[in-house]
Amino acid sequence: MKIRRKVGEKGQIVIPEIVREYIGIKPGDEVVMExxxxxxxxxxxxxxxxxxxxxxxVVKQKFTSKIDLEKLIEQEVEERFALH
Structure with missing residues (x-):
């Protein structure tokens, strides 16, 4: 979905209602801009x-069975930082 918007005098843009609903943004919510x-x-x-x-x-899921803590930490680091 592509939607074109003009930037206002103060650098603001309005996120259309359909987009806010689709991604679950409500008034007062914070957004991350990258x-x-x-x-x-x-x-x-x-x-x-x-x-x-x-x-x-996530922690509850991972600790429901006996685990090797060092291996768990290693797996988490690999997943989060894509170190394969």
Whole structure:
């Protein structure tokens, strides 16, 4: 989906309602802006509560069985930083 918008005098753009609904942005939410090769990528920000909930669910999943902690840390680092 591509939508063209004009930048206002203060450098602001309006994210269309259809886009906000599609990616789950509500008034007051934070977004993350990332510049990649002259492109602007806007993604929903994650609240501290959402981060903690997600982190806890991953930890709970991983610790339901007996594991090797060093191996777990190594796997997490590889996944997060794509070190294959």
């Amino acid at each position: 510049v990649r090769a002259k492109e602007l990528v806007i993604t929903p920000g994650v609240s501290p509560e959402e981060f903690i909930d997600g982190f806890c669910s």
